[in-house]
Amino acid sequence: MKKRTLSQKKRIIHDLNAARKQTGLPGLEGGSRICLKCGRSFFSMGNWNRICESCSIIISKREESLETYHIGR
Ligand SMILES: [Zn+2]
Incomplete structure (x- = not known):
């Protein structure tokens, strides 16, 4: 996900x-x-937007690593 500037938002x-x-x-x-x-x-x-950008990035990364864990077991 690309980081957007305030003016872009x-x-x-x-x-x-x-x-x-x-x-x-x-x-x-x-x-x-x-x-x-x-x-x-x-x-x-x-x-609808109640979580900041850095937290939403953390959440999506966590989902990715969970998927990798399940595939790689
Ligand atoms: Zn946050």
Whole structure:
């Protein structure tokens, strides 16, 4: 996963909200949020985004290593 800069994230939210407006959906609220995993504040892309980028990377790495463990037993 590539790391995105803050301005890139804001740009993505802006584009998403433009598309959501066209389909009659409410806009996403991007902004500062506290990570559920580490408790640090991070830039959230919306209500569904509650874990910071570094924690989500850790989670996906853990899943990868579990898979490797099962395959390699
Ligand atoms: Zn975190």
